[in-house]
Amino acid sequence: MLDLRDLYVHPPSPAVELRAFTHGLMPRTVPEQMAGFCTDWAERGVDAWNSVPDRWGLGHPTGWWSLPGDLADTYVAPMLGAAPGTCILQPNVHWTVQCLLSCDEPFDDRTDVVFTAGEFPSVRHSVQRWNGLRDVRPVEVALEDGRVDVDAVLEAVTDRTAWVMISHVGFATGAVLTDDEIQRIVEVAHRHGALVAIDGYHATASIPVEVETLGVDVYFGGLLKEASGSSGNAHLYVRSSLDLRPRLAGWFADADPFGFCDEPQDHPIVRRRFLAGTTAVASMYHAVEGMRILLDAGIPTVRQDTLAKGAHALDRASALGIAVRSPRDDERRGAMIVLEVEHASRMARWLKTQDVYVDARRDEVVRFAPFVWNTVEDVDRLFDALGRALESGEHLALEAPEEGGPVT
Ligand SMILES: Cc1ncc(COP(=O)(O)O)c(C=O)c1O
Known part of the structure; x- marks a missing residue:
């Protein structure tokens, strides 16, 4: 199994961080990268927009102006099996979805956006909000036992469909859509003249993706989680x-940003059309440090490692009689494992007192993901502690949650 532990900064020992699906650990190289931003700003000032030293291993000169495309060509395109020139960094998924829904062409003679009840709000709520902003009709496909029903998605696609927007990996379930399923969705959507956009946030850098083989029109996601881009x-x-x-x-x-023309003009290069106002460049200094690690290890190797550590976790869950809500079979299991635990919120808080960091949702489930920076011993620490709590009920004695932010 992979042990890339030493390439990341961990919370003070003996704490174990198992929440890769929320915010990845910081790669050790990030402070040097951030110092690089300060140096470039201090030494180059305005001219940094045109030219900065290549701190990202791009192998060619770059500047703040061209970083979103340059970083995407070197790191995002290989991760997605995409050709250079087709990918670009974005500030967040929400912005990307607004841009997509603001495109006229897919809506020529069409109104429907098909998505499932399992989409993250950046997609689900955005489509709902666009209903009324333009002639968008949200077509929400219900989940079946909490999972995506691909046949129901296919049935919802008609000649009125402009877009199908669907997650590669469910954010609440960790359930993966197989390549076959994505290809079936693409095939049916294209037959009806619709486009397919995949929200790959939980697949990013942890599941091999070949966008050209899948045939999808658009694929987006974020680098915050397993990719450790913050x-x-x-x-x-x-x-x-x-x-x-x-x-x-x-x-x-x-197309002519410094022409300050009377009317806006679309840039001739499609990916460039998804930029907004002034790019936030500081975040791009830390964007790809985690990607470098994972691409060096190889995404298929990362995937095998996640599955192996996950399988160990499932064995330990069975031994304790804990029901597992995320998929068991390898093809459908992402990095995240979801356990059904009564009083899950108190359990997650109690586990923190034992220096094991997981999260809880709706007081029903405990979620965790053993990733490349975790060892099998980390997984054992979690299950040893869970076993103690379930036997003793110690976690039930915890008082009301302490004050603080909403993130668990
Ligand atoms: C599937 C999925 N999409 C999107 C997002 C976040 O999108 P945004 O970049 O808009 O915050 C998340 C965050 O957890 C997610 O799980």
């Missing part, structure tokens, strides 16, 4: 020759 760094792929023209594009996306 906030401000999301990514977008647009199939080459797909002429999307987001109306929400900002002046950084303009």
Whole structure:
């Protein structure tokens, strides 16, 4: 199994961080990268927009202006099996979805956006909010026992469908759509003249993805979690020759940004059309440090490792009689494992007192993900502690949650 522990900064020992699906650990190289931002700003000032030293291993000169495309070509495109020139960094998925829904072409004579009740709010709520902003009709497909029903998704696609927007890995279930399922969705959508956008946030850098083989039109996600890129760094792929023209594009996306023309003009390069106002460049200094580690290890190797550590976790759960809500079979299991635990919130808080960091949702489930920085011993620490709590009920004695932010 992989042990890339030493390449990341961990919370003070003996704490074990098992929440890769919320915010990845910081790669050790990040402080040097951030110092690089300060140096470039101090030493180059305005000229850093045109030229900064290559701190990212791009192998060619770059500048703040071209970083979103340059980083995407070197790190995002290989991760997605995409051609250079088709990917770009984005500030977050929410922005990407607004841009996609603001494109006129997919909505020519069409109104429907098909998605499932399992989409993250950046997709689900955005589609709902666009209903009324333009002639968008949200078509929400119910989940079946908490899982995506692919046949129901296919049935919802008609000649009125503009987009199908669907998650590669469910954020609440950790359930993976198989390549076959994505290809079936693409095949049916395309037969009806609709486009397919995949929200790959929980697949990013942990599950091998080949966008061209899948045939998807758009694939987006974020680098915050397993990819350890922290906030401000999301990514977008647009199939080459797909002429999307987001109306929400900002002046950084303009064909002649410094012409300050009377009217906006779409940039000739499609990926550039998804830029907004001034790019937040500081976050791009830490964007790909985690990706470097995972691409060096190889995403298929990362996937095998996650599955092996996950399988060990499932064995330990069975031994304790804990029901597992996430899929068991390898093809459908992502990095995240979801356990049904009564009083899950108190359990997660109690586990923190034992220096094991997981999270809880709706007081029903405990979620965790053993990732490349975790060892099998970390998984054992979690289950040893769970076993103690379930036997003694110690966690039930915890008082009301302490004050603080909403993140668990
Ligand atoms: C599937 C999925 N999509 C999107 C997001 C977040 O999107 P945004 O970048 O808009 O915060 C998350 C965050 O957890 C997610 O799980």
